[in-house]
Amino acid sequence: GENVEQHPSTLSVQEGDSAVIKCTYSDSASNYFPWYKQELGKRPQLIIDIRSNVGEKKDQRIAVTLNKTAKHFSLHITETQPEDSAVYFCASIWYSGGGADGLTFGKGTHLIIQP
Amino acid sequence: KAGVTQTPRYLIKTRGQQVTLSCSPISGHRSVSWYQQTPGQGLQFLFEYFSETQRNKGNFPGRFSGRQFSNSRSEMNVSTLELGDSALYLCASRYGDEQFFGPGTRLTVL
Numbered sequence: 001g002e003n004v005e006q007h008p009s010t011l012s013v014q015e016g017d018s019a020v021i022k023c024t025y026s027d028s029a030s031n032y033f034p035w036y037k038q039e040l041g042k043r044p045q046l047i048i049d050i051r052s053n054v055g056e057k058k059d060q061r062i063a064v065t066l067n068k069t070a071k072h073f074s075l076h077i078t079e080t081q082p083e084d085s086a087v088y089f090c091a092s093i094w095y096s097g098g099g100a101d102g103l104t105f106g107k108g109t110h111l112i113i114q115p
Numbered sequence: 116k117a118g119v120t121q122t123p124r125y126l127i128k129t130r131g132q133q134v135t136l137s138c139s140p141i142s143g144h145r146s147v148s149w150y151q152q153t154p155g156q157g158l159q160f161l162f163e164y165f166s167e168t169q170r171n172k173g174n175f176p177g178r179f180s181g182r183q184f185s186n187s188r189s190e191m192n193v194s195t196l197e198l199g200d201s202a203l204y205l206c207a208s209r210y211g212d213e214q215f216f217g218p219g220t221r222l223t224v225l
Contacts, residue, residue: 032212043205043216044158089158093212102148102171103214105158 002027002094006106014114019080021109023090024072032093033073034103035064039086047088048075077111085113117142119208119217127223133194136220140187140208146170147189148214149181152203163209164189196224 003026013019025033031052036044050057050064050073057064061080066073077084090106120139128134140147148171149161160173164183181191193200201224207214 034213036216043218046213046215049213102160102163102173104160105150107157 002030002092002104004090004092004104004106006090006109008109009107010110010112012112012114013080015080015082017080019077019084019111021075021088021090021111022072023074023092023106024070025092025104026071027092027094028068028071029095030092033064033066034091035075036089036091036105037086038089038108044089080111080113082113082115085111087111119206119215121204121206121217121220123220124218125221125223127225128196129225130196130198132196133192134196134222135190135192136204136206136222138189138191138206138208138217140189140206141210141215144208144210144215145187146209147183147187148207148209149189149191150205150207151175152205152219153201158205161191161204193222198224200224 005024007022034049035047037047038044048059048062048064050066052068061078063076087108087110089108091103093101095101122137146165148163151159162181163171167183178194183189203219203221205216205219207216
């Protein structure tokens with residue numbers, strides 16, 4: 001099955017600096033890669049996603065890049081703010097027979113924004 | 116549109132009991148996936164239902180089961196609870212590839 005590795009597990013950055021979280025996946029057939037943000041005690045929220053037909057996608061201070069050859073994708077947050085503090089999960093879609101599919105998640109990165 | 120709802124939000128059970136959790140997806144979404152979230156294992160896929168049929172199942176024992184009704188609402192059941200079943204159980208409403216999570220049910224097994 002699909003395996004998703006996420007690094008680092010904890011990331012501490014100064015407010016205003018950039019943060020980068022990296023993920024690798026194993027299934028070359030994967031073509032959808034979402035990122036979720038989970039604040040303490042809350043549900044995971046989809047913040048951005050990318051499909052395999054593009055190499056980069058941006059949404060304000062958040063961007064995601066994808067390298068299909070190397071099977072890795074990254075989340076970039078610029079000008080970090082205190083409200084960016086949360087756990088971030090990457091995920092990759094996997095496919096099984098009969099058209100069924102699902103998401104495999106990385107273990108998560110705890111992003112801490114230092115004032 | 117209303118978001119994904121889950122009931123109950125919190126549950127305390129003892130070992131050996133069984134539990135049923137409920138999930139109502141976003142209106143118009145026909146697919147519901149269930150995940151178990153624990154500090155050690157992260158988010159793990161349990162199963163997915165689409166149009167009342169289980170379409171996929173993760174690597175969990177048969178004590179974990181689910182079903183989906185004609186209105187797309189889904190339930191999951193865990194029988195013979197073990198201490199290790201303590202976790203946050205999340206359901207996700209799916210439309211295409213995008214999945215939107217509910218607030219979860221925090222299950223504590225004593």
